[in-house]
Amino acid sequence: MTAPALIALAHGSRDPRAAATVTALVDATKTLRPDLRIEKAFLDATRPGFQTVVDRLVKAGYDEIVVVPLLLTEAHHAQVDVPAVVAEALTRHPGLRIGATDVLGLEPRFLEVLDERMREALRSARVRELDALVLAAAGSSDHLANQAVARLARLWGTHHRLPVTAAYATSAPPATGEAVRAFRAEGRRHIAVASLFLAPGALVDRATELALEAGAIAVSEPLGAHPEVARTILARYAVGAVELVPV
Numbered sequence: 022m023t024a025p026a027l028i029a030l031a032h033g034s035r036d037p038r039a040a041a042t043v044t045a046l047v048d049a050t051k052t053l054r055p056d057l058r059i060e061k062a063f064l065d066a067t068r069p070g071f072q073t074v075v076d077r078l079v080k081a082g083y084d085e086i087v088v089v090p091l092l093l094t095e096a097h098h099a100q101v102d103v104p105a106v107v108a109e110a111l112t113r114h115p116g117l118r119i120g121a122t123d124v125l126g127l128e129p130r131f132l133e134v135l136d137e138r139m140r141e142a143l144r145s146a147r148v149r150e151l152d153a154l155v156l157a158a159a160g161s162s163d164h165l166a167n168q169a170v171a172r173l174a175r176l177w178g179t180h181h182r183l184p185v186t187a188a189y190a191t192s193a194p195p196a197t198g199e200a201v202r203a204f205r206a207e208g209r210r211h212i213a214v215a216s217l218f219l220a221p222g223a224l225v226d227r228a229t230e231l232a233l234e235a236g237a238i239a240v241s242e243p244l245g246a247h248p249e250v251a252r253t254i255l256a257r258y259a260v261g262a263v264e265l266v267p268v
Contacts, residue, residue, distance in 0.1 A: 025085035025120070025265055026058040026078045027258045030071060030106075032091070032098055033063035034222045040067045042220035043091065045246035050254050057258075058083065064102050075110045075117075085118045087261035089254050091219060092124040093158070094166035099124045122261040125219075125253050127173045132180060134249050135215045138241035143213060146239045152209035153184045155200045155237070157228045158217040160189025167193045170217065177215075188214075190224040198231030205236050212236065218243040219250070 029050065031043045040063075047061040058081070062074040069077075078086060090103050107121050135156075156174040161167055171187040178185030188200040195203065197214055204212045214232040218225050220243050229240045244250055 023083070024057060025087045025118075025262050026060065026083045027254075028060050028062050028071070028074055028078075028086055028088045029254055030062050030064065030088050030090050030103065031067070031219075033065040033067035034220070035066050036222040038221040042243070042245050043067075046091070046219075046250060046254075049246045049248060049251040053248075053251055054255055064098065064106065071106045072110060072113070075114065075119075079114050079117060084116060085262075085265050086120070087258050087265065088119060088121040089257045089261070090121065090124045091254075093127055093217065093219060094161060094163075094169055095124055095126075096161040096163045096166040100163075118265055120261040120265045122257040125250065125257065127169050127217075128253055129173075129176060130249055130253070131217075131244060132173070132177050134244050134247045135177065135217070135241065137247070138244070139213060139215055139239070142239040142241040146213075148211050148238055150211065151181075151183060151213050152211040153186075153204040153207075153213075154178065154181065155186055155188050155197060155204070155212065155214040155232065156217055157188045157190065157197045157200075157214050157232065157240075159224055160192040162192045164193075173217070184209075188228070190228045196231055197228045197237075198235035201232050201235035201237045210236075211238055213238055214240040216241050216243045220245065 051059050060074045062071040092099050158170040174185045174187040186200045188197040214237045
């Protein structure tokens, strides 16, 4: 019996760095599970689109698909866009079974990835100890999504025994620059910013620019194609595949 195919569904961006990162992440996932049919797809702005990939899999004989949204929070895209494209695919392909899993989310295990990315960013900063950390995320009009980022920031701060605040690129205060300036107003000078984004793009660039202008000593790269992210994709897939099994 053929295992369900896996579609890693990203938001999409006009920035080619974002698509390249998603491609690298999907390749890393394939390396961990070469026995699975794993495809990438995008909701918007980047090809291939979701319906194109579904058509390709149906033509290849797959009648079960697990969709893993490559999103870090349960905001608008997860709540509205993903269910909409799945519903469209089911209408276009009667008999097809699709299971959409939870988003990647803000797994505590991603703190290890943040630490690794931060160490890379700090290599040229020549600072032995930090005074404070800022966790920069995309931000959302959904306050629950922003609260999830704030909770992860608190957990990260507890781990490092440092003051940490969450900052957002859009939709919610504070911006990264405001967060850095607030720490500097307290007399803290060695402030680093972690990028809680999956891939590079305009939001990451803006958050980085504001942080450095405000006096941050370093800004880390996004999570990217880290093995821990790839393992999380497969963990979501495993749950989704089980849920497709008839009871």
